[in-house]
């Protein structure tokens with residue numbers, strides 16, 4: 603398609619975008635670009651400044667959340683939208699969804715500039731894309747925000763159950779991570795269960811605490827950590843047999859079979875990989891690999907890494923289901939397939955002689971290429 607839509611952005615904007623700076627280079631020339639469409643949106647009355655990036659619609663309408671964040675610069679915001687939307691193409695492809703990858707960012711501090719008016723204007727911009735982009739929650743946006751956006755835009759998911767939405771996506775995200783972990787157990791130990799295994803969960807927030815429920819039910823021994831004492835207390839209150847350690851650094855040094863990063867990105871850096879006792883890593887956090895090359899270090903140390911964007915796809919599977927009138931059981935059945943997908947990735951990694959993260963990218967690219975080829979022959 604290669605269409606770039608620019609809405610009400612002055613050529614003299616002090617971002618360098620109009621002057622052909624780094625963002626345009628990334629978009630049109632670098633390996634990380636190739637996005638179909640990038641929309642810059644502005645509404646001075648409400649203060650909205652947003653970027654909607656559609657990386658690919660090869661598999662269907664681009665689907666991905668809206669991040670509301672006080673970026674240091676407009677250029678940083680556009681680059682984030684480009685990166686995040688590209689990631690969604692891969693995630694949606696391996697989640698088996700008929701959706702391409704898209705993502706939007708709203709520039710500014712949600713604590714100070716988020717208003718109903720701004721969200722309604724944003725909804726009109728998303729609606730103007732006529733369904734090529736389907737939005738959802740992300741960092742800084744919540745179910746109640748999507749209810750407002752949905753008043754102007756029918757291509758809005760992540761809404762509240764009262765408004766026909768699916769509500770909190772962490773339930774199926776945790777379920778999907780658990781399926782990925784079962785697949786890793788099958789590959790590593792020959793049986794799809796965590797029974798008798800020691801699993802360390804770093805971050806027991808919305809997703810992590812549901813994951814602990816699955817693990818306890820499956821018969822795993824669970825050790826947790828969280829910077830919030832109340833989050834730890836909620837888990838140990840529910841499951842007195844679960845133990846806690848002071849922080850993530852202590853957790854990775856604890857004798858473990860599985861390490862599950864469920865807090866922030868970048869959890870797997872050089873120091874962590876060197877200290878890991880676990881031989882399986884599988885968790886919900888996005889962007890766990892701190893830098894390129896970590897996936898190879900893990901493989902070299904005999905650690906089986908279940909790629910983050912594959913195992914944490916339960917949430918996007920859930921919101922995608924909203925477009926068809928949300929049905930929890932149907933969405934759960936789809937999230938259960940994360941088990942098969944994760945196993946297929948491990949097998950592909952073995953046959954190609956590459957780390958699972960590379961195998962996952964290859965499988966996603968294959969699915970997108972097949973869809974493009976099929977569209978070309980229609």
Ligand SMILES: NC(=O)c1ccc[n+]([C@@H]2O[C@H](COP(=O)([O-])OP(=O)(O)OC[C@H]3O[C@@H](n4cnc5c(N)ncnc54)[C@H](O)[C@@H]3O)[C@@H](O)[C@H]2O)c1
Nearest residue numbers: 771772775805807808809828829830865886887888914917
């Ligand atoms: N919620 C979803 O549906 C979903 C979907 C896909 C991916 N994810 C990813 O999963 C991760 C967790 O998401 P969530 O929705 O549970 O978020 P959350 O904010 O509810 O939970 C994160 C928890 O991690 C804790 N934490 C933060 N820093 C920590 C540290 N250094 N050490 C230990 N604990 C720390 C927080 O106190 C919090 O309890 C995030 O990376 C998120 O992007 C979430």
